[in-house]
Amino acid sequence: MEVKYINPFLLAFTNIMPQLGFVNVEKKNIGLASTVQSRGIVINVGLVGNIRGNVIYSMPIASGRQIAKVMMMGMDVPEFDEMAQSAISELSNMLTAHAATDFSNSGLEVNISTPTMMFGDNITVHIDMPQSLKVDFEADGLPVSIYVAVRSVAKK
Amino acid sequence: MKFMIVDDSAFSVMMIRDILEQNGYNVVATAGNKEEMLHVFKETTPDLVTMDLTMPDIDGLESVTASIATEFGEATLNVGFAGSGR
Numbered sequence: 444m445e446v447k448y449i450n451p452f453l454l455a456f457t458n459i460m461p462q463l464g465f466v467n468v469e470k471k472n473i474g475l476a477s478t479v480q481s482r483g484i485v486i487n488v489g490l491v492g493n494i495r496g497n498v499i500y501s502m503p504i505a506s507g508r509q510i511a512k513v514m515m516m517g518m519d520v521p522e523f524d525e526m527a528q529s530a531i532s533e534l535s536n537m538l539t540a541h542a543a544t545d546f547s548n549s550g551l552e553v554n555i556s557t558p559t560m561m562f563g564d565n566i567t568v569h570i571d572m573p574q575s576l577k578v579d580f581e582a583d584g585l586p587v588s589i590y591v592a593v594r595s596v597a598k599k
Numbered sequence: 600m601k602f603m604i605v606d607d608s609a610f611s612v613m614m615i616r617d618i619l620e621q622n623g624y625n626v627v628a629t630a631g632n633k634e635e636m637l638h639v640f641k642e643t644t645p646d647l648v649t650m651d652l653t654m655p656d657i658d659g660l661e662s663v664t665a666s667i668a669t670e671f672g673e674a675t676l677n678v679g680f681a682g683s684g685r
Binding site: 514515516525526529530532533536557 | 607608609610611613614617653655
C-alpha cells in the first residue's frame with residue numbers, strides 16, 4: 444500500500460480530535476498488521492470508489508468511554524452505553540469522512556459505509572489485504588489504533 | 600420556530616438538540632429513519648428540518664426532499680442538511 448493512501452487517515456485523526464477538545468494528539472507507532480486483536484471496541488468502516496477497502500478503529504472500552512465523555516461536553520459516561528456507542532460510532536464516521544474528503548480533494552472519488560461496531564472481551568479480526576497498516580495514536584493519553592487496509596482502483 | 604431533527608445517530612440528535620435549545624429554539628420532533636420522519640413531520644408540522652445526509656433507508660439530498668415533497672407538497676419545504684466531516 445502506497446504511503447499517500449494512509450496519510451489522509453492520519454491527518455483525519457490529528458485534525459478531528461483537537462476539534463473535539465483533545466489537547467495532546469500523538470502518533471505513537473506505525474507498522475504492518477494483518478490481524479486486529481482487541482479487548483474492547485472495534486469499528487469497521489468500508490470504502491468504495493477509487494479507494495477501496497476498510498478502515499478499522501480499535502480502542503479499549505475505557506478509551507471509548509472517555510472519548511465519548513469529551514464528545515458529550517463532559518457528561519458523565521459511567522458505562523459504554525447506547526449513547527456512548529453512538530458517539531464513538533459517529534467519531535469513526537467523522538474520521539473516515541474526513542479522509543474521504545481529503546481523497547476527493549486529490550481527485551479520488553471515495554464513498555464510505557455506515558460504521559459497524561463490535562465490542563467484547565476478546566475480538567479477533569483478520570484483514571485479508573496484503574500490507575495493511577496499523578497506526579497507534581494517543582489522544583490525551585487514551586489509546587486508539589487505526590488499521591488501514593485499502594487499495595487504489597484506476598479511474599474509468 | 601419549530602424544529603425537527605432527522606438523524607439515525609442518537610449522539611448527533613442529542614448534540615443538535617442541545618445546540619438548538621440552548622439558542623432558544625423549540626425542537627418539536629426527532630426521527631431516526633424515513634418512515635418515522637414522514638410520520639412525525641405530519642404530526643408536528645415543523646417549520647424547519649435538520650436532516651442527516653446519509654441514513655440506512657434514505658440517502659441523498661434529492662431523495663429526502665422528494666420524499667417530503669411527495670408526501671406533503673412543495674409549498675413550504677425548509678430543510679437543512681448535516682453530515683459529519685463532509
